[in-house]
Amino acid sequence: MREVLYHDEDILLQIEYIPEIDEYFLHTTVYQFSLSKAKKYIKGFGLILNKLKEQGITNLKAIPPSDKEEKWQKFFGFTDSLIRINGYKVMELDYGS
Numbered sequence: 001m002r003e004v005l006y007h008d009e010d011i012l013l014q015i016e017y018i019p020e021i022d023e024y025f026l027h028t029t030v031y032q033f034s035l036s037k038a039k040k041y042i043k044g045f046g047l048i049l050n051k052l053k054e055q056g057i058t059n060l061k062a063i064p065p066s067d068k069e070e071k072w073q074k075f076f077g078f079t080d081s082l083i084r085i086n087g088y089k090v091m092e093l094d095y096g097s
Helices: 035-054 067-075
Strands: 002-007 011-018 023-030 059-062 079-085 088-094
Touching: 002 035, 011 035, 023 067, 067 088
Parallel strands: 023 059
Antiparallel strands: 002 011, 011 023, 059 088, 079 088
């Protein structure tokens, strides 16, 4: 089941725990993204990561469905894990330290 972490007119962020592989996935839908709003998102994403860290979640995976989502994820520190699922990149963000 997905939980909404953040939603506005530009972006929807949801988290989903996959118990079979013991991993948390961030689902990102980018409706519109601009660098002029980046400062707002940097602050907001930092708050989200702090909240998740308090819950013991220090690693996120993501499978960007398009270049737009991949660009967003890279902007916020996700890197290519070199794993592919059905041809899609699995991105990873480890923020535990």
